[in-house]
Amino acid sequence: MTAPLDLDEVPPSLVSSMSARRKFKNGLATTWLVVSVIVALVPLGLVMFYVIQRGSAVFGIDFLTADIPVSRRALGPGMGPAVLGTLLITGAATLMAVPLGILGAIYLNEYGGKGRFASLVRFMSQVMTGVPSIVMGLFIYTVWVLTFGQSGFAGALALACLMLPIVIRSTEEMLRLVPDDLRQASFALGNRKWRTIVTVVLPASIGGITSGCMLAVARAAGETAPLLFTIGVVNSANPNLFDGPNTALSAQIFRNAQIPFTGPQDRAWGAALTLILLVLILTVAARWVSSRFAMKQA
Amino acid sequence: MIGIPEKAVKSMSDALPADALPSVTIPIGSAGDSGDAGAVAAPARVVFDIDDLAVYYGAFRAVRDVSIEISQHEITAFIGPSGCGKTTVLRCLNRMNDLIEGCRVEGQINYHGADLYGPKVDAVEVRKRIGMVFQKPNPFPKSIYDNVAFGPKLSGVRNRSELDDLVERALTQAALWDEVKDRLKASAMGMSGGQQQRLCIARTIAVNPEVVLMDEPCSALDPIATARIEDLMQELKAEYTIVIVTHNMQQAARVSDRTAFFTAEVNPAGDQRTGVLVEYDNTQKIFSNPGDERTENYVTGRFG
Numbered sequence: 001m002t003a004p005l006d007l008d009e010v011p012p013s014l015v016s017s018m019s020a021r022r023k024f025k026n027g028l029a030t031t032w033l034v035v036s037v038i039v040a041l042v043p044l045g046l047v048m049f050y051v052i053q054r055g056s057a058v059f060g061i062d063f064l065t066a067d068i069p070v071s072r073r074a075l076g077p078g079m080g081p082a083v084l085g086t087l088l089i090t091g092a093a094t095l096m097a098v099p100l101g102i103l104g105a106i107y108l109n110e111y112g113g114k115g116r117f118a119s120l121v122r123f124m125s126q127v128m129t130g131v132p133s134i135v136m137g138l139f140i141y142t143v144w145v146l147t148f149g150q151s152g153f154a155g156a157l158a159l160a161c162l163m164l165p166i167v168i169r170s171t172e173e174m175l176r177l178v179p180d181d182l183r184q185a186s187f188a189l190g191n192r193k194w195r196t197i198v199t200v201v202l203p204a205s206i207g208g209i210t211s212g213c214m215l216a217v218a219r220a221a222g223e224t225a226p227l228l229f230t231i232g233v234v235n236s237a238n239p240n241l242f243d244g245p246n247t248a249l250s251a252q253i254f255r256n257a258q259i260p261f262t263g264p265q266d267r268a269w270g271a272a273l274t275l276i277l278l279v280l281i282l283t284v285a286a287r288w289v290s291s292r293f294a295m296k297q298a
Numbered sequence: 299m300i301g302i303p304e305k306a307v308k309s310m311s312d313a314l315p316a317d318a319l320p321s322v323t324i325p326i327g328s329a330g331d332s333g334d335a336g337a338v339a340a341p342a343r344v345v346f347d348i349d350d351l352a353v354y355y356g357a358f359r360a361v362r363d364v365s366i367e368i369s370q371h372e373i374t375a376f377i378g379p380s381g382c383g384k385t386t387v388l389r390c391l392n393r394m395n396d397l398i399e400g401c402r403v404e405g406q407i408n409y410h411g412a413d414l415y416g417p418k419v420d421a422v423e424v425r426k427r428i429g430m431v432f433q434k435p436n437p438f439p440k441s442i443y444d445n446v447a448f449g450p451k452l453s454g455v456r457n458r459s460e461l462d463d464l465v466e467r468a469l470t471q472a473a474l475w476d477e478v479k480d481r482l483k484a485s486a487m488g489m490s491g492g493q494q495q496r497l498c499i500a501r502t503i504a505v506n507p508e509v510v511l512m513d514e515p516c517s518a519l520d521p522i523a524t525a526r527i528e529d530l531m532q533e534l535k536a537e538y539t540i541v542i543v544t545h546n547m548q549q550a551a552r553v554s555d556r557t558a559f560f561t562a563e564v565n566p567a568g569d570q571r572t573g574v575l576v577e578y579d580n581t582q583k584i585f586s587n588p589g590d591e592r593t594e595n596y597v598t599g600r601f602g
Contacts, residue, residue: 181436185498187397189449189505190426199448204439 055273101167170212383573492523
């Protein structure tokens with residue numbers, strides 16, 4: 001019934017008025033963006049490819065549980081002590097840094113406001129974010145290791161120092177996103193300030209806080225420099241954080257990769273794969289947790 | 299709070315006999331069983347007696363010379379142009395202004411005969427008796443049930459069936475129960491604006507306050523939702539005393555028993571504007587036969 005549309009016949013006012021020069025620029029910019037993404041992805045893909053390819057040679061249940069061979073030339077698995085050490089040290093660091101950081105951020109956003117002290121703390125935590133991780137290791141070495149000796153706990157302290165500013169900053173950002181309307185509504189119901197924070201502000205921002213903390217944990221789990229001076233090295237598992245040297249995956253990667261034999265080098269690749277998997281699991285868990293909370297909220 | 303004038307406030311409240319203060323506790327739970335709350339207010343049933351109120355934000359005087367008596371089980375409307383201090387005065391009534399840094403109140407606000415700003419009065423306790431509904435619906439990002447149960451839980455109600463009853467009663471009073479009874483566990487954020495505002499009203503009345511303050515409760519709503527809230531106010535009037543700030547003169551004329559008209563005066567000293575109370579009277583009189591020319595100009599739309 002309807003006449004077939006003549007696609008060539010467009011009202012003159014709808015014809016593109018873009019000049020050829022403009023079209024060329026547009027195309028160039030778009031191409032540039034796409035190429036940038038690809039170039040940025042290349043190293044990421046290569047890293048994943050190599051780590052999986054080389055690491056899977058030794059990876060397995062044995063690798064995760066067996067002791068690290070004492071002989072440098074020994075082939076085959078064994079990173080158990082490092083897996084345990086990484087979990088313990090990162091866990092202890094999280095237990096120290098996350099509650100402290102969240103409480104600090106609550107102070108900054110809910111109580112300190114624009115006060116001089118709060119501004120100073122905020123500025124210092126910003127500066128601390130930029131402190132190289134090896135400096136944190138040296139700091140703990142000076143104030144702790146020289147007196148009490150190397151231990152997993154010393155490493156946890158160094159990692160906690162590293163995590164603290166990240167937790168503070170990400171939590172404060174999340175708290176700032178909570179609309180003031182909600183606080184007002186809570187106050188108007190006769191809710192005290194601390195209860196408003198506990199019952200309204202934190203539940204409303206818990207998703208974001210969780211993922212911020214998990215990012216800090218993932219970052220700490222992969223740090224090597226703060227552990228170099230603080231935890232020492234062992235070849236068999238040391239479940240006691242407070243007594244005697246310990247080891248961690250990142251420190252083992254650093255050690256083993258420098259040894260010119262096949263066995264240790266394979267183990268270094270395996271440790272790298274383990275670490276990446278660990279961080280991946282943590283990140284996925286963080287996303288899951290925060291999306292669960294977000295669903296409850298939204 | 300700042301320097302010298304703070305002293306003035308202090309000395310004012312110090313001058314009051316401390317014995318007069320405990321009577322603030324009298325109105326607890328008096329929301330339902332009208333008037334006989336306190337011997338003080340019994341004859342006139344005056345809830346708020348505001349005398350010569352002035353509010354400062356820092357050095358800036360936002361409102362001055364406000365004297366109003368607000369009666370129980372009435373709807374009192376505050377009208378006036380933007381920046382005339384109606385909301386400021388409203389927020390003085392449950393001490394929400396305490397939360398604003400640098401805000402200072404001078405003059406006297408008596409709540410059932412007791413100084414609302416007396417040294418022994420806890421602003422948190424005040425807000426439990428004098429609830430507030432805000433301009434923008436602000437439900438918590440929780441379920442509908444948890445929103446309404448929030449206040450009762452705070453005051454220590456833990457019993458599940460008691461909470462269920464309280465939630466149902468508040469939602470019924472807020473004319474929302476039939477719409478949401480099948481999805482109490484759903485998030486409040488998924489409701490329409492009008493429903494959210496009624497939920498906020500339900501949340502406020504769930505703590506059984508004596509007074510409900512409403513700060514332009516309908517300004518973000520469409521006419522149908524507005525009509526529902528206005529009907530609701532008429533029903534709530536039997537149990538609560540309501541003070542409403544509105545930009546909408548028709549609304550004030552429709553719902554309120556008494557109306558206070560505020561306007562903003564340019565200070566002779568600078569270009570800052572200070573709100574003043576022009577006239578306070580029966581709504582009928584304000585809209586049909588106002589005593590002040592400024593009121594007449596405003597209600598007839600000739601305001602300059």
